[in-house]
Amino acid sequence: xxxxxxxxxxxxxxxxxxxxxxxxxxxxxxxxxxxxxxxxxxxxxxxxxxxxxxxxxxxxxxxxxxxxxxxxxxxxxxxxxxxxxxxxxxxxxxxxxxxxxxxxxxxxxxxxxxxxxxxxxxxxxxxxxxxxxxxxxxxxxxxxxxxxxxxxxxxxxxxxxxxxxxxxxxxxxxxxxxxxxxxxxxxxxxxxxxxxxxxxxxxxxxxxxxxxxxxxxxxxxxxxxxxxxxxxxxxxxxxxxxxxxxxxxxxxxxxxxxxxxxxxxxxxxxxxxxxxxxxxxxxxxxxxxxxxxxxxxxxxxxxxxxxxxxxxxxxxxxxxxxxxxxxxxxxxxxxxxxxxxxxxxxxxxxxxxxxxxxxxxxxxxxxxxxxxxxxxxxxxxxxxxxxxxxxxxxxxxxxxxxxxxxxxxxxxxxxxxxxxxxxxxxxxxxxxxxxxxxxxxxxxxxxxxxxxxxxxxxxxxxxxxxxxxxxxxxxxxxxxxxxxxxxxxxxxxxxxxxxxxxxxxxxxxxxxxxxxxxxxxxxxxxxxxxxxxxxxxxxxxxxxxxxxxxxxxxxxxxxxxxxxxxxxxxxxxxxxxxxxxxxxxxxxxxxxxxxxxxxxxxxxx
Amino acid sequence: xxxxxxxxxxxxxxxxxxxxxxxxxxxxxxxxxxxxxxxxxxxxxxxxxxxxxxxxxxxxxxxxxxxxxxxxxxxxxxxxxx
Numbered sequence: 001x002x003x004x005x006x007x008x009x010x011x012x013x014x015x016x017x018x019x020x021x022x023x024x025x026x027x028x029x030x031x032x033x034x035x036x037x038x039x040x041x042x043x044x045x046x047x048x049x050x051x052x053x054x055x056x057x058x059x060x061x062x063x064x065x066x067x068x069x070x071x072x073x074x075x076x077x078x079x080x081x082x083x084x085x086x087x088x089x090x091x092x093x094x095x096x097x098x099x100x101x102x103x104x105x106x107x108x109x110x111x112x113x114x115x116x117x118x119x120x121x122x123x124x125x126x127x128x129x130x131x132x133x134x135x136x137x138x139x140x141x142x143x144x145x146x147x148x149x150x151x152x153x154x155x156x157x158x159x160x161x162x163x164x165x166x167x168x169x170x171x172x173x174x175x176x177x178x179x180x181x182x183x184x185x186x187x188x189x190x191x192x193x194x195x196x197x198x199x200x201x202x203x204x205x206x207x208x209x210x211x212x213x214x215x216x217x218x219x220x221x222x223x224x225x226x227x228x229x230x231x232x233x234x235x236x237x238x239x240x241x242x243x244x245x246x247x248x249x250x251x252x253x254x255x256x257x258x259x260x261x262x263x264x265x266x267x268x269x270x271x272x273x274x275x276x277x278x279x280x281x282x283x284x285x286x287x288x289x290x291x292x293x294x295x296x297x298x299x300x301x302x303x304x305x306x307x308x309x310x311x312x313x314x315x316x317x318x319x320x321x322x323x324x325x326x327x328x329x330x331x332x333x334x335x336x337x338x339x340x341x342x343x344x345x346x347x348x349x350x351x352x353x354x355x356x357x358x359x360x361x362x363x364x365x366x367x368x369x370x371x372x373x374x375x376x377x378x379x380x381x382x383x384x385x386x387x388x389x390x391x392x393x394x395x396x397x398x399x400x401x402x403x404x405x406x407x408x409x410x411x412x413x414x415x416x417x418x419x420x421x422x423x424x425x426x427x428x429x430x431x432x433x434x435x436x437x438x439x440x441x442x443x444x445x446x447x448x449x450x451x452x453x454x455x456x457x458x459x460x461x462x463x464x465x466x467x468x469x470x471x472x473x474x475x476x477x478x479x480x481x482x483x484x485x486x487x488x489x490x491x492x493x494x495x496x497x498x499x500x501x502x503x504x505x506x507x508x509x510x511x512x513x514x515x516x517x518x519x520x521x522x523x524x525x526x527x528x529x530x531x532x533x534x535x536x537x538x539x540x541x542x543x544x545x546x547x548x549x550x551x552x553x554x555x556x557x558x559x560x561x562x563x564x565x566x567x568x569x570x571x572x573x574x575x576x577x578x579x580x581x582x583x584x585x586x587x588x589x590x591x592x593x594x595x596x597x598x599x600x601x602x603x604x605x
Numbered sequence: 606x607x608x609x610x611x612x613x614x615x616x617x618x619x620x621x622x623x624x625x626x627x628x629x630x631x632x633x634x635x636x637x638x639x640x641x642x643x644x645x646x647x648x649x650x651x652x653x654x655x656x657x658x659x660x661x662x663x664x665x666x667x668x669x670x671x672x673x674x675x676x677x678x679x680x681x682x683x684x685x686x687x
Contacts, residue, residue, distance in 0.1 A: 006628045010621055017617045024608050046610055186610045193614060197657075201650050205641055380637035382628045382647035386621065 003150070007385025014194065014389045018175055018396075021186050025179030032428040035180035036408045037104060037271055042182065044277035046189055048284030051268040052292075053188035056195060057137045057398020061296050061391065062144070065374075066367035068293075068300025069344055071238040072224030073604055075300070076293035080227070081251040084286050084597050086259035088590045090269075091282035094260055096575050097479055098270055099278040101566050106263040107413040113478045113567045115486030116417075121493055123413035125467045126263060127406055131439060132464070134402035135446020138165055141395035142447065148372055150388070165447055168392075172399050173440045176407070177433055181271055184404040188268075191393040192288075198390025199295045202371075205378040206302035219305040220340055228605045240529025249535020253542040257472040264405040275575065279586040286593045290600060296371070303370040304342035306377070343377060345369055399443065407435035459516055466504070469538040470496020470545035477549050482561065482568045488553030496545030503540045509533045611665030618658025625651030 029035050042050075067075040103109035107126065111119035142164035145151065151160050175183045210216055217225045223238050230236035231243040239246070259265060259282070269281035347356040347366040356364045375387040411432045416423065423431070474493050477484040508519030509530045518533060527533040565571050577585050629648025632638075638645055 006624065009624060013617065013620050013624070017613055021608075021613055024613070028608075186608070186613070189610050190614055190617060193618070193657075197618070197650075197654055201646055205644070205646065209642055378641055380640050380646065382625050382632075382637075383641075383650055386625065386650075 002381070003385065003388075004381045006382045007388065010382075010385035011389050011392070014190075014393065015171060017190065018171060018187050019178075021190070022175030022178035022183045025183050025186070028182065029178075029180050029429070032411070032425050032432060034182070035429050035432045036411065038180070038182040038185055040271060041273050042185060042271045044272055044280040045284055046185060047268050047272045047277070047281040049192045049288070050185040050188035050271075051265055051281055051285035052289050053192040053195075053397045054184075054264055054268055054401030055398075056191070056394050057133070057401070060398070061195070061394040062140065062368050062371060064293075064296040065300040065303075065371035068297035069304045069342070069367050069370040070300070072220065072301060073293070073297065074223070074227050074237060074239050075297045076227055076600075076604065077239070077246060077250065079290060079293050080597055080601055081247065082255040083259060084290050084593065085251065086255040087282040087286040087289065088593055089256060090260040090266070091279050091286075092586055092590050093569070094475070094479060095269055095279045095282070096275060096572065097567060097569075098266055099272070099275045100572070104270075104412050105408055106261060106266055107409060109567075110474075110478070110489075111413075111417075113564070114484075114489045118474070118486055118489045118493065119413060119417075121490065122471075123409050123417075125464070127409050127414060129464045129467070130264065130402040130406040130409070131442040132446045134399045134406070134439065134443035136450060137395050137398040137402070138168055138443055139447040139450040141168055141392065144372065144391070144395075147369070148376075148388075161451075165444060168396060168399065169440050169444055172396055172403060173436060176400060176403055176436050180432065181267065181404050181408070184400045185268060185271060187400060188397050191397040194386075194393045195390045196288075196295065198387045198393075199299065199371075201383060202374060202378060202387060203295060203298050203302070206299060206374060209378070210302055210305045210307075216301055216305045219307070220301065224301065224304075224340070226605060227601065234528040234532055239531055241532040241535060245532050245535040245539070249538050253469065253472060253538040254535070256476075257468055257470075257538070257542075261471050261475050262468075263409060264401050267405055267408065276580075276586070279575070280589060283586055283589040283593055287596070290593070290597060299374050300367075300370045302342075303344055303374050304340040306342045341365055343373055345373060403436060403439045403443070406439040407432050410435040410439070462504070462516065465534070465537070466497050466500035466541065469500045469541035473542050473545035473549060477546065477553070478568070480569045481550075481553075482564055482570055483553055483558050484549060485553045485556045485558050487556045488549040488551075491552050492545045492549030495548040496541040499544035500537050500541035503537045504533075507533055507536070609665040611661045615658045615660070615662025615665055618654045619662060620658075622651045622654025622656075622658055626655055627651070 028039070033039060064075060064078065067078075098106070098109055101109055101112055103112055105123075107119045107123035110122050142161045145164040146160045151163065155163050175187055179186070207213065207215075210219065213225075223230055223236075228243075231246065234240050234242045234245070241249075265282075269278045272278040272281050344365045344367055346363040348354060349356055358364050372391065375384065375391070379387050411428055415431055415435070416428060420427070470493060473496065474489050477492075478489060502521070504518050505521035506519070506523070507525045507527060508514060508523050509517060509527045509532070512518065512530070514520055514523065517530070527536065561571055577587075582588055625647045629645050629651050633645050633648060
């Protein structure tokens, strides 16, 4: 890759501002509340943008671009079905309890509502997960920098990976150490606008080149440009999942489980300056979120729509590890209909430099490079620096989100609860800073673990999905059924995770070998795709948790009503909205968001 | 919080957009724009970013954040008599 001084200057300006914000905010970090909760003083729109930006990690930008290239516009279900309804629900119904209970974290809410053991399960599993997620973001970024040859000629090849890891760690550590959650939130806002600024012109140029949305529709198979077509059956759509599994598994269990209970995102709303603002945060976030498919999924579709003439140009793109695609992949019309490849490069072996082949001898395509390749295809020097900065910003926002969630849960829910209960506020502020350093060091260790034991990382992510899948049932019952008990919640949570494990051990996706993909106990059912199996694992985990929690709760003694005021829906006074005009009410915003969602689904049905 | 985010946000877009626009102006008509379908994307998008940065900076400056008191925090009790 040939970067010039202007590209490097743009990147440098971004990093100066990122660290500058940390320095500017340092003087405001006087108490642990300032550091961990941003002083509960941030306006709703800032928290709203941070709410989605914290989720804009590697998986989001690179992964969604890759899925767009692989599955088409149906990938937008991960936003329209898999995020927006849950964001509306958390804003309208759950935020009054998170914010109003004055809990400092999601695990702390579980302690207030249930008991210590339920909090402990959530706090420990969450702390471990955040460290690994941050490490995976770091690893993915270093790998991308290495693949694109960003430092080619500047740093010797064997050191590129290490330098990338250390640089990103220092920058993220710097601004969180100095400015705590406020710094992370402010930088997430910066990153949000940068990502929009970097990707919007890419989509504009790409669409202009391929003849707009109409051109994409003419080039790609119908299933790629319609999100709901063929959803009646798993075999008739690119995702390989039917509408019920999609709506229940993704749209309900997984989506509500993430957006309504994951402290990484909820922490951003809890930093808002009032309960009304906190309720508006996820609703404000939902508006840009529903249009994000046009920034991250559409580039994937454009990448596979580009015709061979443009491919030749890409073949000359000066990148270190990117091999030009096999011309037959898209040059031949029929091949394109089967699986359009466009400019997606073939995956190469980093050691031999040769193309990776599957068991049928066909080349394996590296869909993860859909967006980076598109950047190189359309962006001249100058704006290329902006595009690459946007890409790096997305990785860093994912990393920082995890690190701030980790330092809070570690300090409040683990250190203060089990190690040092009677420390001064100054001591906990110090511990928060130390936890930031510790979290970054553990993330680096996780990133290196990923390089050596790729399967171990896959296995860990799988275990985390088992822990997360049943979680929403615990919160749903806890907030909306006053009879739910701590014993019920604890045993239900463990049973749900057990059910997820069992389901994974007894089922397998089509074409996979028993092992990490499933079927390691016995095979009683085969799913049409990996995705269908994931969704159904979540459905089983949720249902098991729900039933077990209800049964155990009915068998055990519940807490008196007066102890649950502010924690349970039926016992908590409804938020006062009389002073707000109709358009200021969160419910109005929620209706508007849902109406927009319906329109988008209809347009791209 | 005392610092209005629109100020650093605006400044960053002003600087980045400004640099891109100047670079785009001096490289107009260059072969580097073959990739971007003949459009001087640096000049155009640099100007868009510059204007966005200016608007954000002006909006941020309207609020005098320097005068914003660090005290009291929402959870801190206000002293009697205030």
